[in-house]
Amino acid sequence: MLTTRDLFFGVGLPALVGCVLFVVARIAPLLFLRATGNRLPTGAAGLGVLATTRRDASPFALVLGYLVAENLLRGRPSVPPADAAQTLYFALLVLGLLSAAYECRGGAAWRFYLPISLALVLLPTVWLLVRPLAEHAWNRTEAAAWIGGLCLAAIAMTVALDRLFAGRPGVGASAGLVLVLSLAAPVLAMSGTKTYGQLAASGAAALFPGVAAAAAGWTGGFSRRMAPAFVLLLGGMLLTGHLLANLTVTNAVLLLLAPLAMWIDRLSIVGHWAAWQRGALALVAAALPAGAAVALAAQKFLEDMASGY
Numbered sequence: 001m002l003t004t005r006d007l008f009f010g011v012g013l014p015a016l017v018g019c020v021l022f023v024v025a026r027i028a029p030l031l032f033l034r035a036t037g038n039r040l041p042t043g044a045a046g047l048g049v050l051a052t053t054r055r056d057a058s059p060f061a062l063v064l065g066y067l068v069a070e071n072l073l074r075g076r077p078s079v080p081p082a083d084a085a086q087t088l089y090f091a092l093l094v095l096g097l098l099s100a101a102y103e104c105r106g107g108a109a110w111r112f113y114l115p116i117s118l119a120l121v122l123l124p125t126v127w128l129l130v131r132p133l134a135e136h137a138w139n140r141t142e143a144a145a146w147i148g149g150l151c152l153a154a155i156a157m158t159v160a161l162d163r164l165f166a167g168r169p170g171v172g173a174s175a176g177l178v179l180v181l182s183l184a185a186p187v188l189a190m191s192g193t194k195t196y197g198q199l200a201a202s203g204a205a206a207l208f209p210g211v212a213a214a215a216a217g218w219t220g221g222f223s224r225r226m227a228p229a230f231v232l233l234l235g236g237m238l239l240t241g242h243l244l245a246n247l248t249v250t251n252a253v254l255l256l257l258a259p260l261a262m263w264i265d266r267l268s269i270v271g272h273w274a275a276w277q278r279g280a281l282a283l284v285a286a287a288l289p290a291g292a293a294v295a296l297a298a299q300k301f302l303e304d305m306a307s308g309y
Contacts, residue, residue, distance in 0.1 A: 009072035010198040011205040014065030018206040022213045025057035056223035058210050063096035063229055065206020069199055084129055084240035091125040095229055114162055117228040126150045129239055160260055161227035168220035172279020173262050175211045176286035178204050180258045183290040190301040191247040196237045203233050254293040261285040
């Protein structure tokens with residue numbers, strides 16, 4: 001049962017963090033131009049300048065929203081991490097710092113961000129999450145199969161989302177990511193891990209202001225820079241939910257495939273559609289597998305509840 005405290009710390013404050021970051025990202029170019037003594041051109045020229053200087057706050061919103069929720073709902077994580085959620089905490093913290101470093105560098109330096117984030121953060125986190133089972137429950141063959149398969153899946157999903165969001169596909173695809181996290185929350189909660197459900201909801205709440213900003217025309221939607229953080233958060237919670245709780249493989253796979261389903265709007269058959277139509281199609285494509293996971297989790301949850309009486 002969710003309490004008012006859970007909703008405030010797990011949803012309200014992360015949403016506030018997201019609002020602040022997306023507003024800062026909106027006004028930062030204007031403040032920079034004013035500080036350097038430049039004036040923003042009027043009309044279309046001014047909009048062009050904003051389009052080339054605007055910053056994407058989505059990776060920082062996702063990271064800070066999670067960190068705030070983790071601190072307030074579960075307390076300050078221990079060093080070294082005591083459980084999987086705390087491992088994700090520190091991994092997201094490192095990824096956030098890496099993103100901040102690249103944000104300061106800017107320009108062509110971003111082309112190195114994806115491989116470095118995979119090598120330094122995502123793949124080591126996979127090993128840290130499965131290490132207890134690899135060392136104490138699996139034989140060498142099982143450990144190699146699990147670790148190899150999970151690393152390949154992390155790479156494939158991150159690259160796929162990176163390419164999908166390379167051109168900032170707009171509000172529909174951005175809303176699709178928020179929808180997937182929102183629906184992952186009840187699936188995780190009904191699979192025996194209320195904590196991960198709350199933390200998934202915190203990520204969705206932190207990103208929601210970015211969807212509102214895209215809908216208002218402030219931004220072009222999330223950029224490719226948020227792909228590593230999204231895969232780390234969603235994939236990490238689904239992995240630990242399966243290994244340490246009762247999340248089924250089917251539901252985990254459905255939730256992982258849901259954001260990739262948004263590639264449907266890149267098909268040539270819909271290339272002539274209006275942007276809002278392709279966005280709606282992407283949102284529906286993400287909602288179908290994620291919604292199926294919710295339905296299956298609810299069915300299993302009700303069956304388990306019935307068998308307990």
